[in-house]
Amino acid sequence: MASKAEYVQQIKNLQRGDPTFKQTWWDYCEAQLGGVRDPNRHDESILIDFLKGYNSGTIAPSAPRPEEEWWSKGKGKGKGKDMSYNMMPPPDMWGMPVMPGMSYADFVKVGQRVSPHWTNAWQTYCALYGAGVYDPFKHDDTYHRSFIDYVGELAANGLSGIAVSQGLNVEEITAQSSKGKGRSVFTNGMGMEPAPKRFRFEEADGAKLELVEKVKNLQRSNPLAKEAWWAYCDGQCGGMRDPLRHDTPSLESFLTSQGALN
Numbered sequence: 001m002a003s004k005a006e007y008v009q010q011i012k013n014l015q016r017g018d019p020t021f022k023q024t025w026w027d028y029c030e031a032q033l034g035g036v037r038d039p040n041r042h043d044e045s046i047l048i049d050f051l052k053g054y055n056s057g058t059i060a061p062s063a064p065r066p067e068e069e070w071w072s073k074g075k076g077k078g079k080g081k082d083m084s085y086n087m088m089p090p091p092d093m094w095g096m097p098v099m100p101g102m103s104y105a106d107f108v109k110v111g112q113r114v115s116p117h118w119t120n121a122w123q124t125y126c127a128l129y130g131a132g133v134y135d136p137f138k139h140d141d142t143y144h145r146s147f148i149d150y151v152g153e154l155a156a157n158g159l160s161g162i163a164v165s166q167g168l169n170v171e172e173i174t175a176q177s178s179k180g181k182g183r184s185v186f187t188n189g190m191g192m193e194p195a196p197k198r199f200r201f202e203e204a205d206g207a208k209l210e211l212v213e214k215v216k217n218l219q220r221s222n223p224l225a226k227e228a229w230w231a232y233c234d235g236q237c238g239g240m241r242d243p244l245r246h247d248t249p250s251l252e253s254f255l256t257s258q259g260a261l262n
Helices: 004-017 019-032 044-056 067-072 104-114 116-129 141-165 170-186 206-221 223-236 248-257
Strands: none
Touching: 004 019, 004 044, 019 044, 104 116, 104 141, 116 141, 141 223, 206 223, 206 248, 223 248
């Protein structure tokens, strides 16, 4: 009996050689699997069911769409799972290096040097989908591209949520920017009020530093408080979780809600 790795490779090989199979897999992922197209990230049973369904005709084949059609899909309403199309480069760019002279493994290494969050994401991704192999140079380009696309997808979803919470229409701003009005995003030149600031960095005096330390200690000592802080930041403060970058009223408001102000 074939292993999961063999089913994964079979799906990848068929995508490379058969545009109809590739489009059918993509459509199936969009409709049934939350838009996740990397076969590595699905259970073996899902891969088997898809292959059986495709081969038997139970899953109807999809006609390949022109690049322009799938590349622009999802730009109209700005919501729903089709947004994943907007985050993918054209197919002929998938094999290109990140930068001239830089491999995908080098790119991952750069991310690890500058971002603890990137490092944690890479390690978790490797634990889940890379057999616990953390060395970027031991994975192929396909694996790296899958990771980069996944991180980009999560970032895009998170930023979209923040934009919605702040009342920003990203598509409208992007359209205005493409017409040479990009700078007006931060002024009233576009007929829009500037987005309200959720917090403002202020000099940290002794009183504020004490509040900052209380928030940090509360997170260390109580996982529920940490989750509450993150929810507070995401819901009311634009996703900024560093207590030092909140103003005093923001810190006091959170600590009061936790009964920890005094």
